[in-house]
Amino acid sequence: MADPAYFPPPRSARIGMSDVEQLESQTRSLRSVDYQYGGGACRDAVVVRIYWAEQLLAAEASDVVRSRLLSAVADLHNLAGWTSFDSGQVGAAYHHFDRALDFARHDEDLTTNIVYRRGRVHLHHGAPGDALAYFQRGALAPLASSIMYSNEAWACARQARSAEALRALAKAQDSFAEADLAHVPDWARFHDETDLTAMIGTVHAELGDTRNAIPALSTAVERFGPAMARSSTFCLIALATCHFLDGDNDQGQAVGMRAVSAAEGLRSERVWDRMRPMLQAAAARGVALR
Numbered sequence: 001m002a003d004p005a006y007f008p009p010p011r012s013a014r015i016g017m018s019d020v021e022q023l024e025s026q027t028r029s030l031r032s033v034d035y036q037y038g039g040g041a042c043r044d045a046v047v048v049r050i051y052w053a054e055q056l057l058a059a060e061a062s063d064v065v066r067s068r069l070l071s072a073v074a075d076l077h078n079l080a081g082w083t084s085f086d087s088g089q090v091g092a093a094y095h096h097f098d099r100a101l102d103f104a105r106h107d108e109d110l111t112t113n114i115v116y117r118r119g120r121v122h123l124h125h126g127a128p129g130d131a132l133a134y135f136q137r138g139a140l141a142p143l144a145s146s147i148m149y150s151n152e153a154w155a156c157a158r159q160a161r162s163a164e165a166l167r168a169l170a171k172a173q174d175s176f177a178e179a180d181l182a183h184v185p186d187w188a189r190f191h192d193e194t195d196l197t198a199m200i201g202t203v204h205a206e207l208g209d210t211r212n213a214i215p216a217l218s219t220a221v222e223r224f225g226p227a228m229a230r231s232s233t234f235c236l237i238a239l240a241t242c243h244f245l246d247g248d249n250d251q252g253q254a255v256g257m258r259a260v261s262a263a264e265g266l267r268s269e270r271v272w273d274r275m276r277p278m279l280q281a282a283a284a285r286g287v288a289l290r
Contacts (some may be wrong), residue, residue, distance in 0.1 A: 005090055014060040015069070022074045023053055026289055028186050035190065036229050039086025040267030046080045074103035075187055078114050085121050086230075087267035093121055093202055112139045113187045116147055116192050123151070124270060128158035144173045145180035147191050150199040157206035169203050173198065190231070194223040210242040217242065233262040235272055237278045244281040256289045 016266055024050060033042040053073050061069060081096035097118050104110045119134030135152040139145040149172035158167035176196050201216030217239040236259035243248035243252035263271045282289050 007162065013262055015056055015065065016061070017065050017068070020065060020069045020072050021054060022045070023056065023069075023076070024186070027072065027079055028266045031186065032227065034079065034083050034086065035231070036134045036227050038266040038268030039083030040269070043080070043087050043089075045084035046076065046083055050076055050080060054116055067106060070103050071107045071244070073115070074100045074110055077103065077109070078117065078187060081114075085117070085124070086268050088273075090121060090125065094118070097121075109185060110187060112137065112141075112144045112148070113185075116144075116151060119151060119155075123155055123158065124273065128155040128274050131155045142175045143184060143188050143191060145175035145190065146179060146196065148172075149175060150191075150196060152204070153203045154199065154206060157203045160207075162207050165203055165207060169200060172199065176265055190228070194220055195231065198222070198231060201235065202238055205238045205242050208245065210246050213242050214239065214246075227259075229262065229267055230266055230271060233259060233266060234274060236262060237271075237274050241281050244278070244285055244287070245274055249285050249287050252282065252285070253287045253289065256287070258284065260289050 023263045028228065030046050030049070031043050033045075050073075053076050056069035057073065058068055077096045077100035081093045081100060084090075084096060085093040097114055101111060104114060115134050115137050119131040122128070123131035132152060132155045135148050135155055137148065139148050149168045153165045153168035153172060154161075156168060168172075173196065176191075181192070197216050198220035201213045201218075201220055204210075204216065207213075217235045220235045221232055221239060224235065236255055240252050240259055243249075243255060246252075259275065259278065261273035263275060279289060
């Protein structure tokens, strides 16, 4: 069976909603690959698909179809930016996020998600102040607000601004409680109760508060299934680091070994970037993980 990511667009001069729905379905499938196996496992397929997706823009369509098509193309670029980021290709990530913002000008919720992802690139690469400028942009929908606030909390924690981090985290939880989880766009579907729990653990871990970080991270690891393997691995990394900070070398080694094993099954440069502090914490205690 042919890979749906490589199906060309219809040859007709006019497209309908079914064509857009097919594109959305393909993006959804590729995003699932990213979550489970890492950006390196699907980035090329995403980029190839962009060429075909943009050909649809040259076709005739009703205004309703055109609007949804622009969002679909924007989200495909959004995914291309994210998988590029996960693959260590920062320049390409920014290029695709910029293209995504161009196509998503009419779609405020999707624009917010793209902005959040740009902020994550800055946060990952040691610029929490720049990341905050993106995370504090604001959002319309409660779920998008929860995503922004939880990442604002993480950026503040990176700057050792504990009170501000905890305030933002509380806002994230309040916004999540107000969200309509029955109608979630695909690009925001990752932010469920488990992801929020993981963010709570991550923020407390960043603040050195292992007492609150360990239970949250442990719960997230238990709840994340194989479909969210990368997120689970991030939690294992943070959890092992917390155990080492607590002086619990045996537990740190056990969880750290799980993290390394999980990372080896992913094609994600970002995972290995996040692994380094854990490996350093282990080495400082004379613990071998590899």
